[in-house]
Amino acid sequence: MIEYEDLGKLNEPFFEDFTHSFHKTLSSGWYILGDNVKAFEQEFAEYTGSKYCIGLASGLDALVLALKAFNFLPNAEVIVASNTYIATILAIINAGHKPILVEPDLATYNIDPERISEKINHQTKAIMVTHLYGKVGEMDKIAAICKQHDLKLIEDCAQAHGATFKGEMAGTFGDFGAFSFYPTKNLGALGDAGALTTNKETLCNLIKALRNYGSSAKYHNDYIGFNSRLDEVQAGFLSIKLVKLAQITQHKRTLAQSYLENLKADFILPQVHPDYFDVYHIFNIRHPKRDELKQYLLAHDIKTEIHYPIPPHQQKGYLNIFKRESYPIAEEIHQTTLSLPISFAHQTSEIERVIEVMNRF
Numbered sequence: 001m002i003e004y005e006d007l008g009k010l011n012e013p014f015f016e017d018f019t020h021s022f023h024k025t026l027s028s029g030w031y032i033l034g035d036n037v038k039a040f041e042q043e044f045a046e047y048t049g050s051k052y053c054i055g056l057a058s059g060l061d062a063l064v065l066a067l068k069a070f071n072f073l074p075n076a077e078v079i080v081a082s083n084t085y086i087a088t089i090l091a092i093i094n095a096g097h098k099p100i101l102v103e104p105d106l107a108t109y110n111i112d113p114e115r116i117s118e119k120i121n122h123q124t125k126a127i128m129v130t131h132l133y134g135k136v137g138e139m140d141k142i143a144a145i146c147k148q149h150d151l152k153l154i155e156d157c158a159q160a161h162g163a164t165f166k167g168e169m170a171g172t173f174g175d176f177g178a179f180s181f182y183p184t185k186n187l188g189a190l191g192d193a194g195a196l197t198t199n200k201e202t203l204c205n206l207i208k209a210l211r212n213y214g215s216s217a218k219y220h221n222d223y224i225g226f227n228s229r230l231d232e233v234q235a236g237f238l239s240i241k242l243v244k245l246a247q248i249t250q251h252k253r254t255l256a257q258s259y260l261e262n263l264k265a266d267f268i269l270p271q272v273h274p275d276y277f278d279v280y281h282i283f284n285i286r287h288p289k290r291d292e293l294k295q296y297l298l299a300h301d302i303k304t305e306i307h308y309p310i311p312p313h314q315q316k317g318y319l320n321i322f323k324r325e326s327y328p329i330a331e332e333i334h335q336t337t338l339s340l341p342i343s344f345a346h347q348t349s350e351i352e353r354v355i356e357v358m359n360r361f
């Protein structure tokens, strides 16, 4: 069986270092906001080329806190892609604001800059760009729109650690880059974890207070805050894995190259363009008979996933928010997309097997 994901196997090369780090943290007696978190924040800021990084409890929290930092009035409108993962939209709702969906570009699966302006009005306060599947959005055009309309720009980088557009890193284009270190992400912890990156010191200090009960000095609460702290154990693991992130990314890009060069033309493949350094958190193809293809692959011992089967505006819990709005491009993607195995734990020979079976479909 070729698994879609095997996190035990993926983390095996790190077991020894993880164990050592865990024991060190255990005996330190300091488990929240200590040296490990400080060190990881500095290392990750350096990695992304941001001035500051603030460790948080999850990617969702990173998105919520980024919005909270701006103190928009309730029901402010925030623009977001209609095909993003639910967390980006949930963050807007949890922060007390209104998600305004904009269709993606079918070539990149990212928010279509040409469709943004028509959704902007005096209630619009921010744009959240998800760098979906590991490809950065068209940030030059989007940053220009934000500047023109005085909007805040938040990047959802949960799938894009180390991805670049025109030589610039995900997480450095906007006011904030929001990262998730959920175990399956390209940089994954052994539990929940997240972070924000920013170049602005005032925003960094505000997020540091917000994650810790709105407090900058012990028992002094300057803001209505949250409890959203990255913990010492996870930070220790993340520092170990960050050193290997370039290698993890390179491995995934090599596997992606194999798919791109060898899959037959029946499948719609991800776009490759010299402006982008894609990190392939997900390698998706599209095919009109997606469900049949998934079954066929499973019958040949190959597991796949769908990112995602139901678009956000059709999710049961969200029907009251999006009423009967229709997003045909998002719907088309959700009906035809299939994610193929591509991880640090997969070998080239396994990907060759997937290609061979797929080309017989």
Ligand SMILES: *Cc1c(COP(=O)(O)O)cnc(C)c1O
Residues within 6 Å of the ligand: 058, 059, 060, 061, 084, 085, 087, 088, 130, 156, 158, 159, 179, 180, 181, 182, 192, 193, 194
């Ligand atoms: C994983 C993910 C998130 C949420 O991250 P968590 O750490 O699970 O809260 C947000 N946005 C996108 C695009 C994601 O893939």
